Amino acid sequence: MPDRFAQKLLQWYDSHGRHDLPWHHNRNAYRVWVSEIMLQQTQVTTVIPYFEAFMERFPDVQALAEAPVDDVLSHWSGLGYYARARNLQKAAQTVVRDFGGEFPQTQEELESLTGIGRSTAAAILAQAFGIRAAILDGNVKRVLARYHAIPGWPGQTAVLNQLWQRAEEHTPEQRVRNYTQGIMDLGAMVCTRSRPACDSCPLQHGCQAYARRETSLYPGSKPRKAKPEKTTWMMILQDSEGRILLERRPPSGVWGGLWSLPELDPAYGADELQEACEQNLGLDCGEPELISGFRHTFSHYHLHIQPARLNVASGSKSIADQGHLKWLHRHEALNLGLPAPIRLLLTKPEQTALL
DNA sequence: AAAACGTGGAA
DNA sequence: TTTCCAAGTTT
CATH class of the missing domain: 3.90.79.10 (Nucleoside Triphosphate Pyrophosphohydrolase)
Incomplete structure (x- = not known):
């Protein structure tokens, strides 16, 4: 039985996905990278104005590498997770010094840059270079946890490993750029946290959670703790x-x-x-x-x-x-x-x- | 493995 | 008002 997952997703993406985000224009590794870092644990609508201002001030990796750190941080102010900004500049300096100003095109080398983990490295490979690589952000976790009815909280290593395995399985050789964008779009627009629009989901057929009418059970929720x-x-x-x-x-x-x-x-x-x-x-x-x-x-x-x-x-x-x-x-x-x-x-x- | 790291929007 | 969590990584 052929896996139609990617095929259906790509078909949906062509007519319903997001094709017009700021980092989709003048696409290059630098812009993809900065957008991916800003988008870590941060919603698209929050990122857009920061991304525009950041690109205006630091148009390329060289400009970022040479800038005063206060300048970088001030452009990050209000965005949160400020280690991202410091890591971003440090990585920019590494790219200039060790990679001749050109971003590496392997998973391993990208992950060696501070602030780039498994998912972000894969996103850069797919989005910037069209190289097949599986991403696993919050959107993809939700889609896959529901599609395969994977129980448990994704913060647990065992659950996370299952999700990564499914992510790898579904990622196609062709059109990875559109696929990775598409599965994130589906998670953000259709397979939402609450009240998912299953009636307009291209993956409804085959979705284990939908078959059981139990989409609200996936992904499992984080155990709550009292805040000090x-x-x-x-x-x-x-x-x-x-x-x-x-x-x-x-x-x-x-x-x-x-x-x-x-x-x-x-x-x-x-x-x-x-x-x-x-x-x-x-x-x-x-x-x-x-x-x-x-x-x-x-x-x-x-x-x-x-x-x-x-x-x-x-x-x-x-x-x-x-x-x-x-x-x-x-x-x-x-x-x-x-x-x-x-x-x-x-x-x-x-x-x-x-x- | 688990905690730390931010902010804004949704429920 | 409080909780959850969103294009995760680092320690």
């Missing part, structure tokens, strides 16, 4: 010129590499805030003004952010623009790749007055 609650101080330090102090965050950890308001351990307590601030930053600070905090929810925990505003004597400018600290005016600060919640703090109308 964390607390932190965010200091708004302002000098007599109205400038605020920013610090560069360490490369690992949340908002890695971005500039943010200086953060202080909540263990200090509100009463020790001034002293702790002076001690940590080496400044003469005034009395802290506590501002009502807010809770920010991350993937794995809740963060209670407690802002505090301090006026800093302009005499204590010795640390200005040294190391990881920087005095900036508000309009300059917004262009430095500030993480979204902090940008929120700086720009929300009801909170702007704080600065």
